[in-house]
Amino acid sequence: MKPLQNYLDGKFQEAREGGTREYLNPLDNSVLGVATESKQEDADAAIAAARKAFDEGPWPWTPAVERAAKLFKLADLIDSNAEEFARRETLNNGKPLREAKYDAADAAACFRYYAGLATKPHGQTYEVGDPNVLAQSVREPIGVCGQIIPWNYPLLMASWKLAPGLAAGNCCILKPSELTPWSAQLLFELIDEVGFPPGAAQLLYGAGDPAGMALAASDWVDKIAFTGGTATGRKIMQAAVGNLKRVTLELGGKSPVIVFADVDPDVALEHAMWAIFAGQGEVCNAGSRLFLERSIAEEFLSRLAVASGNVVVGDGMNEDTEMGPLITRAHQKKVLDLIESGKQEGAELLCGGSAYTDARASGNFVQPTVFANAPAHARIVREEIFGPVLVAEVFDTEDEAVARANDTIYGLAGAVFTKDGARAQRVIRRMRAGITWINTFHLTFAEAPWGGYKQSGFGRELGTYGYESYTEVKQINTHLNPQRIGWFKNLS
Numbered sequence: 001m002k003p004l005q006n007y008l009d010g011k012f013q014e015a016r017e018g019g020t021r022e023y024l025n026p027l028d029n030s031v032l033g034v035a036t037e038s039k040q041e042d043a044d045a046a047i048a049a050a051r052k053a054f055d056e057g058p059w060p061w062t063p064a065v066e067r068a069a070k071l072f073k074l075a076d077l078i079d080s081n082a083e084e085f086a087r088r089e090t091l092n093n094g095k096p097l098r099e100a101k102y103d104a105a106d107a108a109a110c111f112r113y114y115a116g117l118a119t120k121p122h123g124q125t126y127e128v129g130d131p132n133v134l135a136q137s138v139r140e141p142i143g144v145c146g147q148i149i150p151w152n153y154p155l156l157m158a159s160w161k162l163a164p165g166l167a168a169g170n171c172c173i174l175k176p177s178e179l180t181p182w183s184a185q186l187l188f189e190l191i192d193e194v195g196f197p198p199g200a201a202q203l204l205y206g207a208g209d210p211a212g213m214a215l216a217a218s219d220w221v222d223k224i225a226f227t228g229g230t231a232t233g234r235k236i237m238q239a240a241v242g243n244l245k246r247v248t249l250e251l252g253g254k255s256p257v258i259v260f261a262d263v264d265p266d267v268a269l270e271h272a273m274w275a276i277f278a279g280q281g282e283v284c285n286a287g288s289r290l291f292l293e294r295s296i297a298e299e300f301l302s303r304l305a306v307a308s309g310n311v312v313v314g315d316g317m318n319e320d321t322e323m324g325p326l327i328t329r330a331h332q333k334k335v336l337d338l339i340e341s342g343k344q345e346g347a348e349l350l351c352g353g354s355a356y357t358d359a360r361a362s363g364n365f366v367q368p369t370v371f372a373n374a375p376a377h378a379r380i381v382r383e384e385i386f387g388p389v390l391v392a393e394v395f396d397t398e399d400e401a402v403a404r405a406n407d408t409i410y411g412l413a414g415a416v417f418t419k420d421g422a423r424a425q426r427v428i429r430r431m432r433a434g435i436t437w438i439n440t441f442h443l444t445f446a447e448a449p450w451g452g453y454k455q456s457g458f459g460r461e462l463g464t465y466g467y468e469s470y471t472e473v474k475q476i477n478t479h480l481n482p483q484r485i486g487w488f489k490n491l492s
């Protein structure tokens with residue numbers, strides 16, 4: 001089986017030690033293929049090529065309009081390969097094809113957005129105290145950027161990292177998850193077709209440690225952008241300390257959805273389910289805690305239990321599938337163990353709670369699961385589960401809903417459902433989270449910033465903030481009438 005190859009210094013190539021790692025279909029754990037397995041030496045080669053491309057050019061000095069042209073072309077190529085991207089994502093990740101198609105469209109939109117942004121004004125000029133001085137700031141690329149991405153949105157996360165990084169003139173090394181390497185190969189085939197300078201955009205396969213860690217720890221890497229688990233984020237941050245590299249972290253969450261009694265119940269019910277079951281709940285911003293106002297709670301929960309039991313769970317390649325399998329057996333076990341802990345700690349299981357015993361047993365499926373009446377200290381209330389497990393709670397007042405929604409170490413996302421516009425704004429402004437929605441969920445746009453408060457990370461991706469996170473700010477002071485200072489009398 002020909003392995004997926006690294007793309008280093010403008011060439012597809014296998015890792016120097018020649019090892020490979022299988023990647024699987026979570027539908028039945030069959031082998032889809034193998035990817036080359038990079039070690040320290042390969043990471044070093046990638047870093048050296050990126051260093052050369054950055055320090056000697058031409059990428060950082062390529063005019064913005066030319067960088068933009070390449071990114072626009074890449075966006076068009078992603079569009080024309082969208083079906084193949086979606087197929088690979090579904091087979092390798094398990095998510096329904098319908099979702100994977102959105103990911104492909106969003107990836108193209110992300111490259112297009114940052115292509116456009118590259119040519120827009122980025123600096124400022126300042127009125128300063130001395131009329132003879134013109135003070136300006138310009139934005140410049142940071143340098144070599146290591147980009148480590150997870151397995152839940154392989155193509156989209158690659159796009160969120162590469163598009164702003166390249167648009168701003170950085171030289172980027174992408175390290176996909178070893179679990180989902182397939183779509184990155186196609187993306188880099190298209191990058192090769194567009195024709196970026198060698199070393200500007202590179203693909204490094206391999207395990208988190210050593211391949212990802214080599215990027216995080218290298219003194220020759222200027223920035224590390226990471227999306228993944230909070231525990232790994234801590235390790236990345238520690239490794240990055242050596243050369244004080246720039247770090248952006250997009251980590252886990254335990255995001256609240258607050259539903260007031262005045263809502264259209266069908267709208268709120270479907271969104272509550274979409275918030276947790278989209279992407280099998282393997283979504284950093286998943287709405288995994290549902291807060292219901294007491295007067296509607298009983299009716300809402302009984303409908304939620306029935307509707308969750310009716311979710312079509314199966315092969316993502318089937319057009320009518322609403323939820324697919326989890327990424328690995330190990331992750332399925334982690335989710336099932338957390339469900340078990342919920343039962344042991346006294347939560348009431350309203351639906352789901354198990355794997356399947358039918359034909360789906362060969363895959364990593366977990367039933368859509370809803371708990372209620374969990375004690376506040378229960379692990380299912382406090383920990384990120386990263387699976388289709390919803391914990392519902394009941395509240396009496398707005399203050400109580402906000403306080404309990406904020407009672408978490410995380411602060412990635414949150415939502416409120418109410419017809420009262422003033423209340424919606426009040427609740428969202430008090431919610432300690434970086435991504436919020438009013439009367440909707442999950443909507444994400446390349447144009448708007450994405451990132452978390454508290455232990456959900458720091459820094460922002462997407463929008464102008466995402467571009468800025470790939471730049472340094474340089475101050476330039478120009479004297480318009482150069483003359484002697486007069487401090488040193490004797491210059492001879």
Ligand code: NDP
Binds near residue numbers: 207229230233250252
């Ligand atoms: P990780 O955080 O371990 O993986 C994310 C990325 O980091 C992958 O590319 C991984 O590589 C890489 N990585 C892993 N260890 C290191 C390391 N020591 N140094 C550098 N890079 C590393 O996520 P897991 O897959 O282990 O999932 C664990 C939990 O994290 C999940 O259960 C979930 O709670 C959370 N998570 C959150 C995500 C989010 O979007 N915020 C996404 C994924 C997970 P490789 O996979 O090749 O080992």
